Amino acid sequence: MCKSRRRDDSYSSTEWSEAFTLSGSILNKPTVTLQPSWTQIYSGETVTVRCEIQGGEGAQWTYEWRAAKLNTPPTSNEYRIIRATESDSGGYSCRGRRDYFFSEWSDIITLTVSYKPKAKLRADNTAVPVGGSVTLTCSVNPSSSSGWKYYWYRDEKSSEALTTQDAVFHSNGQISVSQEGLYRCRGGRGNPVYYTEDSQSVRIGKTVTASNRPVVTLYPNWSEIYRGETITVRCEIHGGDTEWDYEWETNSRIKAPNQNEYRIRSASSSNSGNYRCKGRMKSSQHKTTEWSDSVTLTVSDNKPRPVLTVSPSWLSPGASVTLNCEVEHPSAGWSFYWYKAVPDLSEKSSSYELLPDGSGTAQDSYIIHGQTHTAGYVCRAGRGDPEYHTDHSQPKFVWSAGQFEEF
Incomplete structure (x- = not known):
């Protein structure tokens, strides 16, 4: 509302005018977006940087930009970078102005422009097996870049990409081929399509x-x-x-x-x-x-343990005794070792004394002639080079009508 008064009469004034209502709202903070939404792009690609003010639709805005490379900053809400170069890398932010009112500056979005990439081709085999196929995989590094579709070519002079008649297409970036030839690939993205450099070529041949x-x-x-x-x-x-x-x-x-x-x-x-x-x-x-x-x-993982048998186990003094050593796989290259069990009374245990000619015999039996005393025996087996030995068997005793053998 307003009213007026005379300059020469401070006591004279008009009545208050009718009220006029002015409504408004707080200006939202703008957002910078990229179209396509790739923060990693490559030399020669085209990208649009856009300033968006939510809730400000229909208003007449003028835009200000802070950018890495803007010789003549635009006043519109879009900045189109055609055939980007490395100098376009950097941060972009914007704000809006309407009459004398300014919004805040947007957050900075960072754009990275790198050299034109080269596709990478990998083959799981370089020869097609009879009646089979070879799988080829194409990729573009770094893995942070996105949006790629892959195009496949056979033979150096061919510029026509392979179709489903030439190969079996699996997930994006992988195909199977069964024909011989020199294969290469490249990636492409965007509209118009931006292509990477061709990969190295891989020759696929037939397996004979x-x-x-x-x-x-x-x-x-x-x-x-x-x-x-x-x-x-x-x-x-x-x-x-x-x-x-x-x-x-x-x-x-x-x-x-x-x-x-x-x-x-x-x-x-x-x-x-x-x-x-x-x-x-x-x-x-x-x-x-x-x-x-x-x-x-x-x-x-189990170490074998042979089983020793003695025959007879009871004998008359002076008779012969036959020892038999049995392993789990008797025909598997074993040689045999024969021992007398010598008791150690102080330790309540036994040590083993090799019998005469009882080292590495080819036969799994051993004969003792003219035994006169009760005695204990053990055996074990060995094979291979270097030689592997089983555990010792449990002791077996030959009982004599005479007395125990004296040690």
């Missing part, structure tokens, strides 16, 4: 199967081995003087190296599993053998 089929053998050829033993798993390809690279496939927890043999110096149950192999010609990496049949390796 050689007639030689490998054989997997175990040395020594024991069906079961024990923890701590040494064994070699070998891949043998017979025929010709071809030099081979070797590939193993196993379900054991420890993988075999890509060599023709895998020497396990101290086996454990983690080495148990099926083993098979194939060869790849060194002179032609696209030519391979078939997979060999699988061989099963079983490693027991």
